[in-house]
Amino acid sequence: MxxxxxxxxxxxxxxxxxxxxxxxxxxxxxxxxxxxxxxxxxxxxxxxxxxxxxxxxxxxxxxxxxxxxxxxxxxxxxxxxxxxxxxxxxxxxxxxxxxxxxxxxxxxxxxxxxxxxxxxxxxxxxxxxxxxxxxxxxxxxxxxxxxxxxxxxxxxxxxxxxxxxxxxxxxxxxxxxxxxxxxxxxxxxxxxxxxxxxxxxxxxxxxxxxxxxxGGKSPVIVGGDYDLGKAAGSIALGKMLNAGQTCIAPDYAFVPAGKAESFGRALSDQIATMYPTLAANPDYTSIVADRHFERINGLIDDARAKGARIEQINPGGEELGNQRKIAPTLIFDPTDDMKVMQEEIFGPVLPVMTYGDLSEAIDYVNAHDRPLALYHFSNDASAQRRVIERTTAGGMTVNDTLLHVAVEELPFGGVGPSxxxxxxxxxxxxxxxxxKSVLKQSALNFGGALRPPFGSRLEKIAAMMIGK
Incomplete structure (x- = not known):
């Protein structure tokens, strides 16, 4: 044009x-x-x-x-x-x-x-x-x-x-x-x-x-009853598709207290299976532009400087060179003062948080901007119902990630800042x-009673409509 x-x-x-x-x-x-x-x-x-x-x-x-x-x-x-x-x-x-x-x-x-x-x-x-x-x-x-x-x-x-x-x-x-x-x-x-x-x-x-x-920061809540390996497989796919450059990608994960290390190992195993190499792997996508590449690396550096533990998943131990590829990265012990917990990540980086009771995770989600997507892994119907009813997000998938966006029968959209x-x-x-609303009037109607001069006929109609 x-x-x-x-x-x-x-x-x-x-x-x-x-x-x-x-x-x-x-x-x-x-x-x-x-x-x-x-x-x-x-x-x-x-x-x-x-x-x-x-x-x-x-x-x-x-x-x-x-x-x-x-x-x-x-x-x-x-x-x-x-x-x-x-x-x-x-x-x-x-x-x-x-x-x-x-x-x-x-x-x-x-x-x-x-x-x-x-x-x-x-x-x-x-x-x-x-x-x-x-x-x-x-x-x-x-x-x-x-x-x-x-x-x-x-x-x-x-x-x-x-x-x-x-x-x-x-x-x-x-x-x-x-x-x-x-x-x-x-x-x-x-x-x-x-x-x-x-x-x-x-x-x-x-x-x-x-x-x-x-977009926004789409959370994952993993229930204590759910198999970590199974959850990790779904989360790895949701996070790593397009190298995390997906508006509904999991942006941070909540796991039960004491399970962060086990979850990290399960996620590392799943990612290593999906991407045994990174540098020359055509399945592993690059970051779209230099400024986005630098921004994501800046989020990792900021988290490290503020006390987070950083774990990169690089199964082949490769140098990634200048391809704008970032190794999948887990951030443990993130805090809200870190930029990675304030900005939508849009890259292969996943902060891992822990919670004691499900209400803690729900309260944290509700204290922040409403996300575009929310994911909950649990076989407990009561827990599922609590998360569905007590959180507000654009859309939600239970026991998987991303898939609600592929269901054409469901509306897709955000809420609030998302x-x-x-x-x-x-x-x-x-x-x-x-x-467009269209009312087609019949030749038989009460129109005459609704026009001045008003009289007893209108009063009778009004009494019938209003009731006692």
Whole structure:
């Protein structure tokens, strides 16, 4: 896209008003075309991400980008007819004896989508697909940290959609700031909480409604009744996927008092099995950029300087060189004055904390910002119920990590500092739609009794409605 952002927005809005809402058949065709491009470019997608990261496991891209996007698009296509159907609502027949009430779901118009760098295809194309399913035009701003991905996205989308339907805006942070100030009908941003605040402030200038998918420190609580080795396997996968550069990755782990060492050994064993080597291992992903690499190392150094015990998991004892790879790192005895307990880590680093009673862990979680995700490992139904009911998080998986995000039937989103609004599946369709209430009045109605001059008839109706 070479023309100014505002010009493209005007182009799309005029096309939307000219053509009206697309039909069910058109929307399904848009989803199928998008899925076709993902299948066509599955190998170049893996290559583009890996080049932007320095090294990114092609299997991680296949799993978390290609498969996740296709599954989302297929789910939307399968259920779109029922989502689009007007929803009949029951009426109080004393008030409206012969009227009918419905909610019609209409496209908003032009949706702006600001995508992040960590899963740059999935977190671009899934929202694009859901906005198209809802009948909108879309402007997509990929992250400047993944320029190769942005160029490929522009190519993929241009081949099947005209600029009137889907446009890709490339370039850096200055363009992102301009993008967030546009008069979209809805703006979706995925990224850090700090940047999300700025995006929301910019959107507020034009009263643009926003969906913010942010992050935060997602806790893991391991129950005393749960097998440590089994928990460690799930936590290792959740933490190490994409080298921890996942918004719902476990950010710190709570284990029962006296079990920190055993948990550390179990986690080390699981990670060593998954990644017997690191330096030349194509499955072990690099940190996306120098500044993020330096930031994560700074968190480790700060924790060490403030008294934490640091344990790196490097099964081959390798020098990692200049590949921006950080060995999986456990931080024991962390304290709240350490930066690693204040910032979202977004890397292969896991602080390990202990608790005496489950209420201690719950109280700690509740004393901090509400997280995007929370994980609880326990076979005790009562303990599960306590954690579910007494904590607030965007989403939760019990006895595993990450998997709730892959269930299209569940809304995905944050709460408080971890986000505003939700998408995925029907929730995404609703997010990108306007629910218009429509009351259809009957020829037989009480309208005459509600107009002046008022008299005894209105008094009788009011007495019947109000009751004694």
């Amino acid at each position: 070479n023309r100014p952002i505002g010009d493209v927005l005007d182009l799309q809005r005029k096309a939307f008003l000219r053509d009206g809402p697309p039909s069910l058949a058109d929307r399904k065709a848009h989803l199928a075309a998008l899925a076709g491009q993902v299948r066509k470019y599955r190998d170049p997608m893996g290559e583009a991400v890996s080049e932007d990261f320095g090294n990114r496991s092609r299997h991680e891209t296949l799993l978390a980008e290609t498969m996740a996007t296709i599954m989302s698009l297929k789910h939307s296509g399968k259920h779109l007819a029922s989502w689009m159907a007007p929803s009949n609502r029951p009426l109080n027949r004393l008030q409206h004896p012969f009227a009918s009430a419905r909610v019609h779901y209409q496209p908003l118009g032009v949706v702006g989508i600001m995508a992040p760098w960590n899963y740059p295809f999935q977190l671009s194309l899934v929202p694009v697909g859901q906005a198209l399913a809802a009948g909108n035009r879309v402007m997509l701003k990929p992250s400047e940290f993944t320029p190769g991905v942005a160029a490929l996205l522009a190519r993929m989308l241009a081949e099947v959609f005209g600029e009137e339907r889907v446009a890709v805006v490339e370039s850096g942070p200055d363009v992102a700031a301009e993008f967030s100030r546009q008069k979209f009908d809805h703006l979706m941003f995925t990224g850090s909480t700090a940047t999300g605040r700025r995006v929301m402030m910019a959107a507020a200038e034009n009263l643009v409604p926003v969906t913010l998918e942010l 986000g505003i609004g939700a998408y995925h599946g029907e929730a995404g369709f609703r997010t990108f739609s306007h629910a």
